[in-house]
Amino acid sequence: MDRSTFLHNHLSMYLENREIVERPSFRRYSWVSSPAQQVWQERLNRIRFALFHMEVHAVSRGMMPVALLSFNGEELSRLSSLCLQNQVAFVLAHERGRQHFDGCAAVGSFRNLQNYETAVRNADIHSVADLLGYPDCCYQFIKHVTECYALDDLTLPSYYNSLQMDTPDALNPEKYLLTSHSEINFFWRALGLSLTPMFPCSLNCCSAQAYAIKLLEIGREIGYHAEIAWLTEALRWSLSWTALHGTAELKLPIIKVIYSTDFSTEKVQIELPGSSFPDEGAYGINFPFKQAPRKALSETKAVQNAIVHLSQST
Amino acid sequence: MPTELRPLGVTCNIQCHYCYQNAQREAGNMGGNYDISKMLQTVDQVGMEFTLFGGEPLLLPLEDLERIWAWGKERFGKNSVQTNGTLITKEHIDLFKKYNVTVGISIDGDGELNDVRWCGNLEKTRTATSKTMSNIELLCESGIYPGIIVTLHRFNASKSRLPRLLLWLECLDELELKSCRVHLLEVETPMQRQLLALTADENIQSLLELYRLERELHHLKFDIFQEMRALLLGLDNKTTCIWNACDPMTTRAVQGVEGDGTMSNCGRVNKDGVDFSKASEQGYERYIGLYYASQEKNGCNGCRFFLMCKGQCPGTAIDNDWRNRSEQCSIWMRLFEEIESDLITQGYNPLSQHAVRAILERYLVQEWTKGANPNLLRLFLHSSATSYEREVMHAYLVENNISHKWSQGKLAHLDHHWEGE
Ligand code: SF4
Ligand code: SF4
Ligand SMILES: [Zn+2]
Numbered sequence: 001m002d003r004s005t006f007l008h009n010h011l012s013m014y015l016e017n018r019e020i021v022e023r024p025s026f027r028r029y030s031w032v033s034s035p036a037q038q039v040w041q042e043r044l045n046r047i048r049f050a051l052f053h054m055e056v057h058a059v060s061r062g063m064m065p066v067a068l069l070s071f072n073g074e075e076l077s078r079l080s081s082l083c084l085q086n087q088v089a090f091v092l093a094h095e096r097g098r099q100h101f102d103g104c105a106a107v108g109s110f111r112n113l114q115n116y117e118t119a120v121r122n123a124d125i126h127s128v129a130d131l132l133g134y135p136d137c138c139y140q141f142i143k144h145v146t147e148c149y150a151l152d153d154l155t156l157p158s159y160y161n162s163l164q165m166d167t168p169d170a171l172n173p174e175k176y177l178l179t180s181h182s183e184i185n186f187f188w189r190a191l192g193l194s195l196t197p198m199f200p201c202s203l204n205c206c207s208a209q210a211y212a213i214k215l216l217e218i219g220r221e222i223g224y225h226a227e228i229a230w231l232t233e234a235l236r237w238s239l240s241w242t243a244l245h246g247t248a249e250l251k252l253p254i255i256k257v258i259y260s261t262d263f264s265t266e267k268v269q270i271e272l273p274g275s276s277f278p279d280e281g282a283y284g285i286n287f288p289f290k291q292a293p294r295k296a297l298s299e300t301k302a303v304q305n306a307i308v309h310l311s312q313s314t
Numbered sequence: 315m316p317t318e319l320r321p322l323g324v325t326c327n328i329q330c331h332y333c334y335q336n337a338q339r340e341a342g343n344m345g346g347n348y349d350i351s352k353m354l355q356t357v358d359q360v361g362m363e364f365t366l367f368g369g370e371p372l373l374l375p376l377e378d379l380e381r382i383w384a385w386g387k388e389r390f391g392k393n394s395v396q397t398n399g400t401l402i403t404k405e406h407i408d409l410f411k412k413y414n415v416t417v418g419i420s421i422d423g424d425g426e427l428n429d430v431r432w433c434g435n436l437e438k439t440r441t442a443t444s445k446t447m448s449n450i451e452l453l454c455e456s457g458i459y460p461g462i463i464v465t466l467h468r469f470n471a472s473k474s475r476l477p478r479l480l481l482w483l484e485c486l487d488e489l490e491l492k493s494c495r496v497h498l499l500e501v502e503t504p505m506q507r508q509l510l511a512l513t514a515d516e517n518i519q520s521l522l523e524l525y526r527l528e529r530e531l532h533h534l535k536f537d538i539f540q541e542m543r544a545l546l547l548g549l550d551n552k553t554t555c556i557w558n559a560c561d562p563m564t565t566r567a568v569q570g571v572e573g574d575g576t577m578s579n580c581g582r583v584n585k586d587g588v589d590f591s592k593a594s595e596q597g598y599e600r601y602i603g604l605y606y607a608s609q610e611k612n613g614c615n616g617c618r619f620f621l622m623c624k625g626q627c628p629g630t631a632i633d634n635d636w637r638n639r640s641e642q643c644s645i646w647m648r649l650f651e652e653i654e655s656d657l658i659t660q661g662y663n664p665l666s667q668h669a670v671r672a673i674l675e676r677y678l679v680q681e682w683t684k685g686a687n688p689n690l691l692r693l694f695l696h697s698s699a700t701s702y703e704r705e706v707m708h709a710y711l712v713e714n715n716i717s718h719k720w721s722q723g724k725l726a727h728l729d730h731h732w733e734g735e
Contacts, residue, residue, distance in 0.1 A: 021606045023683050028563055028597055030590035034576050037591065244637040245603030245613065256590055258563065258599065265611035267635070283341045284586040292342035302329050306432040310331065310509050313429065313469065 001165065004144065010160040010173055015149060017266035021246055027100040027190065027259035032282035032289075036254040039280050043230045048192055050227035052079055054219040055197075059107050060086040063214060064133025066108035066116045068093060070101035070192060079105060089113055093120070100259050101192065132197045135207030142198060153248065153261040154199040155241065158186055159270055162203035176203065178236065178274045183212035185235040187272070190250050190257050193231065237281070238274040238288035242267065251288055253281030316394065317360050317569040318367040319382070321348035324581070326369040328398055328442060330431045332465060332510055334500050334582045334629065335369070341587030345369075345573055350378060352575030354385050360569055360577075365394040365418070367570075372401040376409070383413035394418065398431065399446035399460075407456050417453060417460040421446050423482045427470035430510060454489045461493040462486060467510040471520040479520075480527055487534040496524060496538050498642050500582060500630050517645045522652065542653050545622035546664040547714055548674070548690040555580075555627070559601045559687050562628040562636040563593035566687075582629025583636060598682035600628060604639050605679050612638035618666040619650045621674055621690060663713045665690075670710040673703045694718075 001009075031037035052075070055067040071079055083090045091113055093106040106116055112131060119127035129139040145157040163173055178185065184200045195215050200208035219228050240251045246263035249256065271287050282289050323345015324335040338344070357364050366374075366382065372395070374382075386393040394416040410417060421443070422428045428443040429436070453460050464470070470479045483494065498517055501507045512520065521538075528536050541553045550557065555567030560580075568580035578589050604625040607613020612632050614620045625631075626640035633641075640646065650666065657664045665671050674693045681688050694707050711718045 017611065019606055021602070023599075023602055026597055026599060028593040028595055030563055030579075030593050032588050032590060034574070034591065242635070244635060245600075245607050247599045247603060247637055249637075251586075258597075260599070263603075263606065265607045265613065282586075282588040283343055284588040285337050285341045286586045289341070289586055289588055292340070300329070302432065302434040303331075305435050306329060306331055306430075307505070307509070309432075309436055310430065310469070313426070 003161070003165070004148075006163075006165050007145075007157060007160050008148075010163070011149065011157060013266045014156060014264045014268055018262060018264045021263040023246065023260065025100055025260040027257065029191075029255055029257040031255050032253070032284075033280070036278075036280040036282065040254050040278075043227075044191065044193070047227045047231045047234075048075070049078060050219060050224040050231075051193065051195075053082055053222060054215050054224065056082045056086045056088060056107055057222055058215060058218050060088050061218070063218070064131070064197070065112040066106050066131045066133075068104060068106050068132055068197060070104045072102045072192075076103065076105075079107075083107055091117070100190070129198070133211065134198045135201075135205070135211065137205060137207055138196075138198050138201040141201035151262050153243075155186065155248065155261070156243070156268060158199045158202060159241075161201055174269055175271050175273070178203070178238075178272045180204070181206075181209050182235045182274070183216065183232065184208045185272075187239055187241055187250055188235060190248070190259050191255075193234075195231075233276055233278070236274045236276040237278065238272060240269070240271050240288050242269040244268075253278055253288055253290070317357055317362050317364040317571055319353060319357060319364045319571050320345065320367050320369070320371075320578075321350070321353060321378070321382075321573050322346050322369045322371065322373055323573060324369045325373060326398070327373055327401065328370070328431055328433045328439075330398075332430060332467060332499055332501075332506055334502065335584075337502060337587035338581065338584055338589060339587075343587055343589055345589075348573030349575065350381055353571050353573065354382070356571045356575045356577065358389065360571070362569065363390045363392065363394070364571070365396055367396050370398055370401065371395055372397050372406060376405055379406075380409055380413075383409060383415060387413045392416065396420065396463075398442075399449050400433070400442040402449040402453070407453065407458070410453075410458055411456065415458075417458055418463060419446065419450060419460045420463040420465075421450075422464050422467070423470040423475075423479050427475060427479055427482065430465075430467055430469050450486075450491075451489065454491070459489075459491050461495065462491060463495045463497060465497040465499055466512060466517060466520050467499045468512055468516075469510070471512055472516060473519075476520055476523060480523060483524075483527060483534065484531070487531040490533045492533055492535065494534055494536050496521070496536050498630070498645060501641070502585065502634060514642075514644045517642070518648045521645065521649055525649070525652065539649075539653065542622070542650060543657065545690075546650065546654055546657055546666060547662065547716070548621070548665045548694070548710075549716070550622070550690045557623060557626070558689070559598055559624045559682070560628055561593075561596045561598060561687075562600065563590075564596045565592075566596065580629065582627060585634045595685070596687070597685060598687055600637055601625065602679060602682050603637055605675070609639075609643075614639050614643075617647070618671065619647060621665055621671060621678065622650065623647075663710070665710070668706075668710050668713075670706050673699070673706060 052069055055069060059067045088107055089110050090105045090107040093104045106113055116131050181204050183195050186199050195212035196208045216228055237253050242249050243261050244267040247258055248261040249258050277290060283292050324338050325344050325346045383393045392414040396418040399419040424447055429439055433439040433442045450460060499511055501511050524536055525539050528539060545553055545557055562583040565580035570578035572578050577592050579592055601624055604614040606615060608615045614625050623646055626646060628636035630640040630642050632638035654664050654666055677693050677696045
């Protein structure tokens with residue numbers, strides 16, 4: 001079986017049960033607790049700002065001709081002053097798949113931005129991908145799944161493409177151990193946090209990882225040590241992702257995010273056991289939350305007694 | 315809907331085997347520390363009356379109860395409490411009277427009917443049940459008629475036990491209690507399903523019996539049937555959360571205030587045992603999804619009761635996934651059919667059978683996509699209705715004796731009172 005058949009097989013039920021439903025996009029979230037919010041809301045904002053700065057800096061240093069940055073209303077002014085400081089230009093842009101944000105800006109030199117706009121106008125996706133610095137494998141993959149499946153959300157194809165064929169992975173496609181390449185963990189894109197400009201072709205793409213590592217180096221050079229430490233830690237946390245009836249739900253140890261995804265009546269669930277768990281992460285009875293050391297209720301004598309009594313009655 | 319004040323989190327003196335807060339207890343997230351000033355400050359900001367809630371709120375010391383209720387009476391003129399009724403004392407009753415406290419008691423029947431509301435061992439359980447029953451009588455003698463919440467399960471509503479439950483409800487009627495809320499069991503674990511759950515048919519039978527019994531009682535009303543009747547006529551402005559497209563990320567009907575003053579959601583949507591904070595905006599993705607997804611795929615597409623039911627409470631969703639419709643669907647559908655048929659016999663032409671249904675559905679889904687969730691009455695006043703649609707609406711209102719006014723060719727006012735109320 002070749003890779004694309006493998007991918008197609010995994011996606012088939014989801015695609016067969018797809019429906020065309022017109023709705024505006026949405027994204028909403030809930031924190032697991034106020035302490036988690038107090039610590040991590042500020043950190044996530046700082047990481048986002050650091051990522052803006054890192055990408056703008058990367059463009060000004062020629063790591064890629066253009067960067068595409070999604071922003072929410074209040075972030076726009078910070079983004080424009082960053083561009084000014086780094087002597088790069090920016091224009092407002094539109095891009096599929098980034099609809100959970102208020103807007104999107106392309107950042108680069110005047111000439112590169114002009115080339116970018118021309119490429120977008122001509123629907124020349126190869127040049128667009130080149131300008132944004134997509135590795136070829138990721139570009140080919142995105143092109144393939146967009147052309148074949150017309151999915152708006154690439155989470156699922158990228159995820160299935162991460163599974164190794166002919167290994168236990170393929171037999172249990174709902175679970176993936178996040179042991180390496182965590183820098184390109186694309187599930188955090190739902191929160192606007194990503195070290196690559198595109199959905200990587202898989203969770204183990206080396207080219208995408210090389211890109212992410214280069215960006216991290218730039219971040220360290222410009223002094224975002226704390227932000228990078230938080231981000232790289234967060235990218236290694238366990239997470240679960242499910243999608244049903246057009247809503248994706250991402251659960252992380254500190255926050256739950258729901259957002260619009262392709263509408264299918266076939267439920268998909270994915271678990272990524274990670275290698276780290278934050279101090280502020282919640283105790284809970286389901287993955288990805290921390291299990292209490294003992295089951296605080298069902299292991300009590302009173303409840304055991306109840307079960308015995310109830311099982312014997314009626 | 316009042317705010318739920320939960321000073322003690324989910325701490326309780328008994329261990330109901332079906333309690334929807336058990337996931338939180340199992341995870342060890344009990345709560346229990348409270349700061350009255352912080353809590354009341356939050357209630358003040360929310361600006362809605364509150365119910366003292368738990369776990370079991372009467373585990374609070376009397377002086378703290380008095381402080382909370384004195385403030386509540388001053389601020390809202392009244393108070394309320396939801397309790398299992400086992401801990402009520404003479405002193406509590408004095409406070410209820412002094413501070414105008416409405417009392418709600420959760421109990422599933424007398425004697426063995428209430429065994430699922432467990433107290434450690436059988437003897438203590440039965441003692442607690444008798445205590446609750448005598449407290450209900452004591453309250454009535456003092457002129458306080460508590461509202462009752464009953465959950466149906468195998469221990470009080472199986473074929474062999476249902477007659478006893480009905481008798482018990484007749485006793486409550488003799489005590490002149492006015493209101494009984496009937497809950498179906500919310501199944502969260504395989505163990506609960508195996509030990510406690512009735513089959514769909516048993517649930518239907520029990521509800522139909524209660525529906526029949528209600529007509530014979532003098533005082534006691536099961537608000538669920540009243541609501542379903544009103545919903546079938548589109549008069550939904552007084553109905554409870556389960557019928558009103560509850561957003562599980564914000565649970566508008568339940569504004570929980572925890573011991574530290576933070577806001578929380580209704581515990582019924584808490585399946586992970588994690589008390590998630592409220593999302594900052596409301597959204598109706600679940601309901602748009604259910605409208606389009608087929609019934610085969612756990613949606614509600616094509617159901618003629620969708621306008622009234624909307625897939626029901628997300629806390630009861632199939633497979634504990636709030637995006638699915640309620641796993642109690644077949645029960646509610648059967649009951650809607652029964653009440654619909656009674657309405658037709660009485661000369662009404664309910665929404666579920668009327669051409670107006672498709673029009674209102676379209677507008678409702680449109681409103682959900684804009685992030686709004688109007689009640690059905692408001693949909694009749696929808697500003698974009700075409701003249702044909704207005705004619706259909708008009709015909710509907712006339713056929714059902716719903717008083718309304720027109721102004722400049724548009725419906726301008728609807729009266730939610732109707733003769734069947
Ligand atoms: S989850 Fe259910 S019980 Fe809770 S507020 Fe929503 S509809 Fe009501
Ligand atoms: S009765 Fe069932 S199918 Fe109909 S709206 Fe309610 S849950 Fe959905
Ligand atoms: Zn790649």
